[in-house]
Amino acid sequence: MIGSRTEFKVANPTEKETAVVKSLFADARNRKLLSPAESINGLTVGAIQYDSAQFEPVGNRFNPFLHDLPSLVSAFGSGYRRSIKPDCVFPGGRMLYQEDLGSSRQDNYVIAPVVPSIRNTPPGNQTAIPGPGKQPESLGVAYSSGTSNATALISRAAGVCYDSLQQLFTEQAADVDTRAFDAPLLKAMLVHGCAWGDVGPKIADLLRTKENKRQISGLVSRWMGYGVPQVDRVLDCTAQRATLLGFGQLSDGKAHVFRLPLPPSLGARPEWRRLTVTLAWLSPISPGTQKYRTAGLWFEVKGISLAKDRQESCSGTGGWQTVKRGTVQHEVFEGHKAEPFSDGGAIEIKVNCREDAEKIKKPVAYGLAMSLEVAEDVDIAVYDEIRMRIVAPAPAPAAP
Structure with missing residues (x-):
């Protein structure tokens, strides 16, 4: 060395x-x-x-x-x-x-x-600053670097997600008070597009030894978490990728099940596919206990297993447990094996809730994002086939 x-x-x-x-x-x-x-x-x-x-x-x-x-x-x-x-x-x-x-x-x-950390020459993120002249229109630029810059850019992305979310609520849930779900849904949307890309494997290659090869995903996660967000992946669907949002409130011992309809054209075809699921919530805290987190939520993927191989942060020894310890659970599953299923098949995502540090006094709001995709050059209309099979629940009959 x-x-x-x-x-x-x-x-x-x-x-x-x-x-x-x-x-x-x-x-x-x-x-x-x-x-x-x-x-x-x-x-x-x-x-x-x-x-x-x-x-x-x-x-x-x-x-x-x-x-x-x-x-x-x-x-x-x-x-x-x-x-x-x-x-x-x-x-x-x-x-x-x-x-x-x-x-x-x-x-x-x-x-x-x-030094200095803020300068008038690159590299760095370019930002506008007051110019050298005295006129109001006199502008200049500066360059800087650091985690504060990254946080500011993510905050801007959150604003874009918020506008998109409010538009969705206006179009599809105008009669529902969704304010309690804004924050958890924004958390889920920002993380949902996270991926290690080429960065995670590069770090793993630099660090891998015979002794740590089974823990390598944990080492990478310590430096880059779930990865680099690609926010556009949750804002826009493609013909080969469908993204769905869900939300709700849960108390201790309760659960909700979301059904993601499967595109029939994918049945029995050995094509690469990826399932990405992100769950986020804001837990009440218990500062008087070591556990600190009052509400523990987590999801389980059930039903037809089109993609079984855990990737990135949720892979390796204990990765599937590590992603459940905070207030964001983000898992990526991939697969290639042909799985026969008939029209009407679905992947079930069960969201669970249990008390952690102490009793949950009121239901906890959560946001859920789910994406199913195949390669862009595959002739499977994932988005259209899933959209056609999403059925809104029938309203309950009125009381006599």
């Missing part, structure tokens, strides 16, 4: 990236989330070392990563009671580094971010 100044300076970019990532994980206990980032109800957002700026490094400044990995300033989880934290990571701008002359030694090479 690279350690000295000489070894680092003669190393190629791939070797430098590997050395930096391994050093970060070796020091993870000193890089943990700080309050209030470990909040059980809030979404914790880390940063990806990425932006769209064009620049050339100057002098001894350098980008330590070849790939769009989580930022060096992005803290490590896990969250409270070993839950998934951070929940997601989002582009927070590239941060350049240079040797920390005050701490670096010949046998212990130390790097530090280039």
Whole structure:
């Protein structure tokens, strides 16, 4: 492993990236989330070392990563009671580094971010600032990096999701008071499009050893949570991908079952398919107990198993348990095997509730997002076939 100044300076970019990532994980206990980032109800957002700026490094400044990995300033989880934290990571701008002359030694090479953190040259996220002139229309730009940038961009995405959600409620549930479900549904929508993409496997490749290969998904989750949100996946469907939203309220020992109709054209065809399910809620807290979380909700996927292989955060040893410890459960299932079923078949998603730290005094609101998809080049009209088979429940008969 690279350690000295000489070894680092003669190393190629791939070797430098590997050395930096391994050093970060070796020091993870000193890089943990700080309050209030470990909040059980809030979404914790880390940063990806990425932006769209064009620049050339100057002098001894350098980008330590070849790939769009989580930022060096992005803290490590896990969250409270070993839950998934951070929940997601989002582009927070590239941060350049240079040797920390005050701490670096010949046998212990130390790097530090280039200062100042807000500057007038790239890289970083570009933002508008007051310009040098005195006129009101005089504008300038600045570049910055960090987890605050990523959080601001996710907050903007939440606003887009909120507008879309309110439009859906107006069109399909105008007679229902949905205010209690806004927050949990927004949490579910923001996380639902999360995926590790190429980033998770790259981190896994850098860290994998014979000893930790079964725990590798847990190591990746500590740095990037459920992954990078692709919010457009929950806002827009395609011919090969259908996304459904559900919501409700549950008390201790109660459950709701949602049925996701299966597209008949997928029956008995060995095509790649993915099922993504995200459950989110805001739990009352019990600060006087170690458990802290009052309400524990979780979902189970039942019925016809088109996709059985757990992916990403919910994979590996104990991954299926880890995703149930917070207030967001996000699972991705994939499969290729042909599963025969007739028209009318469905995947059942059962949402359960139980008391955790203490008794649940009033029903807990939750939001649920479900997506079923096949590859974009497959001639299966997933969206149309599912939409045709969604039947609104018949109204209960009026009392005599």
